Amino acid sequence: MLNEKYMSLAKKLAEAFLNSTVLTEEPMKAHTTFRIGGPADILIEPAYCDITAILHLLKEEDVPFTVIGNGSNLLVSDDGIEGVVIALGKKSGEISISGDTIVAEAGALLSTVANAAADAGLTGLEFASGIPGTLGGAVYMNAGAYGGEIKDVLESVTVLNADFEKQVYNPKDLDLSYRHSALMEIGGFVTDVVIKLTPGDKDEIKAKIEEIRNQRVSKQPLNFPSAGSTFKRPEGYFAGKLIDDAGLRGYSVGGAQVSEKHCGFVINKDNATAKDVLQLMQDVDDNVYNKFGVHLTPEVRIIGRNIN
Numbered sequence: 001m002l003n004e005k006y007m008s009l010a011k012k013l014a015e016a017f018l019n020s021t022v023l024t025e026e027p028m029k030a031h032t033t034f035r036i037g038g039p040a041d042i043l044i045e046p047a048y049c050d051i052t053a054i055l056h057l058l059k060e061e062d063v064p065f066t067v068i069g070n071g072s073n074l075l076v077s078d079d080g081i082e083g084v085v086i087a088l089g090k091k092s093g094e095i096s097i098s099g100d101t102i103v104a105e106a107g108a109l110l111s112t113v114a115n116a117a118a119d120a121g122l123t124g125l126e127f128a129s130g131i132p133g134t135l136g137g138a139v140y141m142n143a144g145a146y147g148g149e150i151k152d153v154l155e156s157v158t159v160l161n162a163d164f165e166k167q168v169y170n171p172k173d174l175d176l177s178y179r180h181s182a183l184m185e186i187g188g189f190v191t192d193v194v195i196k197l198t199p200g201d202k203d204e205i206k207a208k209i210e211e212i213r214n215q216r217v218s219k220q221p222l223n224f225p226s227a228g229s230t231f232k233r234p235e236g237y238f239a240g241k242l243i244d245d246a247g248l249r250g251y252s253v254g255g256a257q258v259s260e261k262h263c264g265f266v267i268n269k270d271n272a273t274a275k276d277v278l279q280l281m282q283d284v285d286d287n288v289y290n291k292f293g294v295h296l297t298p299e300v301r302i303i304g305r306n307i308n
């Protein structure tokens with residue numbers, strides 16, 4: 001049962017922000033591609049124009065909040081998330097294109113932005129077309145694939161800092177490296193992203209997107225819920241190959257399984273819990289370390305109550 005403080009906060013939020021959606025005790029499994037996660041006390045899908053005021057209200061009420069994009073790199077605790085989850089992937093995704101520049105709200109899906117770039121005859125974002133996240137999540141993670149990374153195409157990133165002031169960053173100042181950004185250390189809420197691309201041939205751009213899509217379909221277990229690559233690539237190795245060579249292809253704990261199709265992915269095969277996935281990740285790391293002396297570190301972000 002939601003406590004009185006959160007009941008009254010949810011009411012206040014719903015009354016004050018009519019263009020945003022406010023949900024209580026909302027199962028996070030409905031907001032993650034892993035389809036795992038207990039309830040958020042409150043989940044809000046904010047209209048872009050409401051974001052700053054919502055954050056001010058949460059600060060006044062001294063309520064913890066967590067920002068998510070499309071939930072495609074998240075493992076959420078079975079005990080859910082304390083406080084307010086601000087989910088940007090639904091209502092804060094406007095984009096506009098002018099010349100070779102795309103200005104987008106952080107909740108825009110990479111697939112939408114990549115397709116819009118293709119329609120406008122702009123090349124450089126094809127690599128991102130099949131990554132199922134938002135631009136904000138992609139900046140936070142410095143998402144990348146097929147030889148490209150989001151840092152390669154960024155012109156600027158607008159972040160709401162701890163005082164909820166907008167700060168425009170040159171991407172060079174965000175320490176963007178392999179699945180890392182300075183936002184992981186300094187915090188902050190990405191609200192807007194400016195991308196600079198290069199004019200190219202529309203048909204070639206669309207063909208590249210299609211080629212990447214086909215590669216993903218043939219190599220990745222897209223018919224099962226997952227959060228993509230579970231572990232980061234250890235220097236000099238591939239996580240999937242180490243896991244395979246350790247004999248863990250298809251290894252299961254409860255409903256979670258090392259994908260038979262791609263050992264770098266843990267899939268939710270049958271109503272897996274976060275506990276199943278965490279145990280499986282621990283087992284995989286232990287086995288790989290015992291065999292090859294290499295530790296695997298999670299690429300997925302593990303969040304929520306009682307996660308230590």
Ligand SMILES: Cc1cc2nc3c(=O)[nH]c(=O)nc-3n(C[C@H](O)[C@H](O)[C@H](O)COP(=O)(O)OP(=O)(O)OC[C@H]3O[C@@H](n4cnc5c(N)ncnc54)[C@H](O)[C@@H]3O)c2cc1C
Pocket residue numbers: 033066067068069070071072073074088089106130131132133134135136137138139140141142143144145183188189190191220222226227228229301
């Ligand atoms: C099938 C599949 C394939 C994938 N393939 C790839 C791939 O090829 N390459 C790759 O890099 N990733 C891949 N991923 C992982 C994932 O899609 C990326 O990490 C993506 O960038 C996450 O974006 P998101 O919006 O879903 O973020 P979320 O998963 O919602 O959040 C991830 C982190 O970003 C933070 N965050 C989100 N939005 C913001 C914001 N606006 N401001 C500040 N912080 C924010 C969250 O707090 C969280 O810590 C894949 C995932 C799946 C399921």
